[in-house]
Amino acid sequence: xxxxxxxxxxxxxxxxxxxxxxxxxxxxxxxxxxxxxxxxxxxxxxxxxxxxxxxxxxxxxxxxxxxxxxxxxxxxxxxxxxxxxxxxxxxxxxxxxxxxxxxxxxxxxxxxxxxxxxxxxxxxxxxxxxxxxxxxxxxxxxxxxxxxxxxxxxxxxxxxxxxxxxxxxxxxxxxxxxxxxxxxxxxxxxxxxxxxxxxxxxxxxxxxxxxxxxxxxxxxxxxxxxxxxxxxxxxxxxxxxxxxxxxxxxxxxxxxxxxxxxxxxxxxxxxxxxxxxxxxxxxxxxxxxxxxxxxxxxxxxxxxxxxxxxxxxxxxxxxxxxxxxxxxxxxxxxxxxxxxxxxxxxxxxxxxxxxxxxxxxxxxxxxxxxxxxxxxxxxxxxxxxxxxxxxxxxxxxxxxxxxxxxxxxxxxxxxxxxxxxxxxxxxxxxxxxxxxxxxxxxxxxxxxxxxxxxxxxxxxxxxxxxxxxxxxxxxxxxxxxxxxxxxxxxxxxxxxxxxxxxxxxxxxxxxxxxxxxxxxxxxxxxxxxxxxxxxxxxxxxxxxxxxxxxxxxxxxxxxxxxxxxxxxxxxxxxxxxxxxxxxxxxxxxxxxxxxxxxxxxxxxxxxxxxxxxxxxxxxxxxxxx
Numbered sequence: 017x018x019x020x021x022x023x024x025x026x027x028x029x030x031x032x033x034x035x036x037x038x039x040x041x042x043x044x045x046x047x048x049x050x051x052x053x054x055x056x057x058x059x060x061x062x063x064x065x066x067x068x069x070x071x072x073x074x075x076x077x078x079x080x081x082x083x084x085x086x087x088x089x090x091x092x093x094x095x096x097x098x099x100x101x102x103x104x105x106x107x108x109x110x111x112x113x114x115x116x117x118x119x120x121x122x123x124x125x126x127x128x129x130x131x132x133x134x135x136x137x138x139x140x141x142x143x144x145x146x147x148x149x150x151x152x153x154x155x156x157x158x159x160x161x162x163x164x165x166x167x168x169x170x171x172x173x174x175x176x177x178x179x180x181x182x183x184x185x186x187x188x189x190x191x192x193x194x195x196x197x198x199x200x201x202x203x204x205x206x207x208x209x210x211x212x213x214x215x216x217x218x219x220x221x222x223x224x225x226x227x228x229x230x231x232x233x234x235x236x237x238x239x240x241x242x243x244x245x246x247x248x249x250x251x252x253x254x255x256x257x258x259x260x261x262x263x264x265x266x267x268x269x270x271x272x273x274x275x276x277x278x279x280x281x282x283x284x285x286x287x288x289x290x291x292x293x294x295x296x297x298x299x300x301x302x303x304x305x306x307x308x309x310x311x312x313x314x315x316x317x318x319x320x321x322x323x324x325x326x327x328x329x330x331x332x333x334x335x336x337x338x339x340x341x342x343x344x345x346x347x348x349x350x351x352x353x354x355x356x357x358x359x360x361x362x363x364x365x366x367x368x369x370x371x372x373x374x375x376x377x378x379x380x381x382x383x384x385x386x387x388x389x390x391x392x393x394x395x396x397x398x399x400x401x402x403x404x405x406x407x408x409x410x411x412x413x414x415x416x417x418x419x420x421x422x423x424x425x426x427x428x429x430x431x432x433x434x435x436x437x438x439x440x441x442x443x444x445x446x447x448x449x450x451x452x453x454x455x456x457x458x459x460x461x462x463x464x465x466x467x468x469x470x471x472x473x474x475x476x477x478x479x480x481x482x483x484x485x486x487x488x489x490x491x492x493x494x495x496x497x498x499x500x501x502x503x504x505x506x507x508x509x510x511x512x513x514x515x516x517x518x519x520x521x522x523x524x525x526x527x528x529x530x531x532x533x534x535x536x537x538x539x540x541x542x543x544x545x546x547x548x549x550x551x552x553x554x555x556x557x558x559x560x561x562x563x564x565x566x567x568x569x570x571x572x573x574x575x576x577x578x579x580x581x582x583x584x585x586x587x588x589x590x591x592x593x594x595x596x597x598x599x600x601x602x603x604x605x606x607x608x609x610x611x612x613x614x615x616x617x618x619x620x621x622x623x624x625x626x627x628x629x630x631x632x633x634x635x636x637x638x639x640x641x
Contacts (some may be wrong), residue, residue, distance in 0.1 A: 026564040031410040032484045035455035042186045043081050049583040050177040050196035050619025051073040051467070055474065059436055065159045065170050068475045071103075071443060072153065073173030074099060075467055078450045078461070080142050084235070085198030091182045095139050097174030099147030101167040107154025108163030117157060123394070124369030126151055132357040133231040135510065141404050148368055148398045156375070156391030160474075161284065165446020172383045193569055200256050200297055201240035205232045206264045208295035211286045212273045216320075218280035220359060225274055226588070227556075229268055236261055237546065242340050258338065263328040265542045266321035273314035273595040276588045279538040281315065288322045291545025295329055302329045313599035314592070339543040356513035364401050366498045371397035371491055389477060392484055394490035401499070403510070406541050408499045412492045418461025419488040425484075426469045437628075439470045446470070500568055511573045515580060519622070522587050526611070529594045543596060547586045556580050574581065579597055579621040586614045 024032075051071035053064075056066020077093045084092070106126065110119050130144035150170065161164060186197045202369050209232035213225040240261060267289060274281055282308040295302045305326050352356055374389040429442055446467035453459040465484065525544040528537075559580055562573035593607050 024163065027407050027409040028413075029564050030407055030564040031413045031458075034438040034459075037455075040083055040451045042184065043078075043083070044448045046081060046177060046180045046184065047078050047450050048148040048444050049180055050078060051173070051447040052440060054173055054176060055443050055471070056440050057238075059440060059474070060154045064436075065161060065475060066165075068170040068471045069159065069161070069166050069473055070173030070176070072150075072468075073097060073175075074449070075173075075447065075464070076146050076149065077174035078447055079449060079454065079464075081177065082454075083198070085202060085239035085242060086195060087240070088183050088198070088238050089178065090195075090243050090450060092142070092177045093174060093181065097171055099143035100174070101171045103149070104148035104154040105167040107151035108166050110151075112163075116380060121368060122150075123151060123155070123372045124365050127368030127398075128365035130361075132352045132361030134355040134364070134402075134514075135354070135360055136351050140405065141402065144364075145398055145402060146536075148364070149545050150393040152372070153399070156379075156389060156394075164287035165475045165609070179629040192416050194255055194587070196257060199236075199239050199254070200299070201262065202232075202236040203257055203261045204293045204296040205267070206236050206261065207289045208232070209295060210264065210267045210271050210323060211289035211293065213275055214281055214286045214289065217271075217274050218278055222275045222278075222512075223584075226272060227553070229271070230553050232577045233264075233268060233546065234553060237338055237340055237550075241340060257296075259328050260292075260325075261338070263325040265320075265537075265546075266290075267318065267325060269542070269545065269591055270314050270318035270321050270595060272588055274319065274590040277312070277314060278591040279312075281318075285315070285318060288325075290327065292325055292341050302326050306364055311600040314595050316599060317595045339478045339539065339546050340537065341543060341547070349409035351513075354502050354513055356510040357391045358402075360463050363498060364398075366501070367397045367401040367495050368394055370494050370498065374490065374494065375487075386463050389472065389483075393487045393491050396488050397495055399461075400491055401496040403561060407566075408496065408569065409563060409566050410564065411457060412496055413637040414456070414458035415461050416489060416492055417482055418458040420485055421458070422462035422465025423469070423482065426466045430473065431464070432471075437475050439474050442470045443467055443474075443632075459560065480625060500566075511555070511558045514555040515576055515583075518548070518555040518580070518583055521551040522590070523549040523582050524548075525587065526590045530591050531595065538598075545587075545591060545594075548590075552580065552584055555583075575624050578624075582614060582618045582621050586611070586618060589614060608634030 017233040039122070051074040054070045054074055055064075058070065059063055077097055080092050081089070082092065103126070109123050127148055130147045134141040134144040154163065154166060161169070178266065209225070209229040210426070212230050213222065216222040216225040240258060242255065288305040291302050291305060294300075302325075305322055310424055341398040371394040377395075379390040396415065399405065400408075400415055402411070405411050406414070429438070433439060433442060450460065450467075451464045453463040482501050521544070525541075526550040528541055528544050555576075559573060559576050563570055563577065589607065589610050593603055593611070596603055596607055
């Protein structure tokens, strides 16, 4: 794949790239037990249309059913499902009581709102997607139930999958309380990532291992920080996991400082975090840990962190803080109304509104014949306009290829399978395949196409395989056109907003470390360090995505990758400074010179990339000793 990526343009290489990893068998089982059985019960009870709506809710929830903890799954599946129910409610009543022009305007405004809110984060993006998809389905799919019943059954279908996620144990997870197997795996992954970084210190793989450590910490924070009835961990097992996560933070800090220094560490230093990872996953004691050399500040910090972690594992701990701060309503509103929210909101509104207008025109011109299923065109546009699924050109290629493949497969299945039993079995099979198919957008599209066409046929409409291909290609053309229109705001607003946020987080972290009055506040420092690295990871992901766009779009993010690289080095250096100050109380000339040079480099890079520095945001320059 590396040779292929070098030989083809980035936008095409991204379309050919697929995620790798073990098959998520637990998610496959949940998918098989979700949409198909719901539809079967509805068919047997004579309420087929109810089963179609519930299966749609389960299907859309299945797309969001990713690896992680049960607590995190409540938010990841539940919030989009509630948003989808709201969209289904609005779309159902609007489709029944307003004309085509008013409906188009209403759904366009809904697209503006959903797109702006999607800038908040992945869960908000999933909620915005389900809101619009369900609104289009509610307005365009002919169903006998009133809107409130459709919304209720939609939530019921998604809720059934969530119940399966919470109730079924993960295969192979036999240690400790099975309710926290996702949390255990996430925290164990942090210790494994620390060991991998220590192993790579002094080599070319160290920067990539540091990025992997950030991803592991982000994943563990999300796994432990899901919604809860109480404001604190309520069980002994959960409190223990929180304490084990907190004990990993000084280890991660010391490992980052060692990677910054670039001098290889003794091999025995890697054994301690490895044993801690095993102890987390098996809920056992660590036993004796090998002590690393104490010849440097970072090695002494690593040794102290290992001793503290061993004590936490053996005796338990009461540090249940996740070292993260809840986002305020003001910060959320600033994100929604900021450049990223405005730009994405406008593009979603234009794509969704234009696709609704075209679909309404075709519908009233009897392009669809006697059956109303015009919702496919705007629903397809919603998925195509989502940057979460890859660069624009990649999304268009994969969606078109996946739809063609899915339509052809369904035509063959429909000709061979008995009805409705065969189609119900096909829905169950597709539900089981969705967790695997999410690794590539084309594969996901093909599976979802077969599933939706099966639901449509079970619901009483004739096969619509070939018209779906035409509607998908039309949606691709609309999104490609709108995606290249000049925006009312600054292009690349999402990238610049995330990079600006990362620079602000780096500023706060550096100022905290260099302030003599706060160097003893390690918990506050770890919180700021986590926020800085998380913001950097989000900015880097956004930049990499923009770089794989077509040249006309990619050029708007030019220079941002250099700024992100400088910020990463600055935050790494700040971490090394924190460890140095803990050990000696003063910085060496090397630390001072490195930060001063990075601040100058950052200022020049931000100016070249068009990222203005706000008044009063200049980063402090440290003084040696």
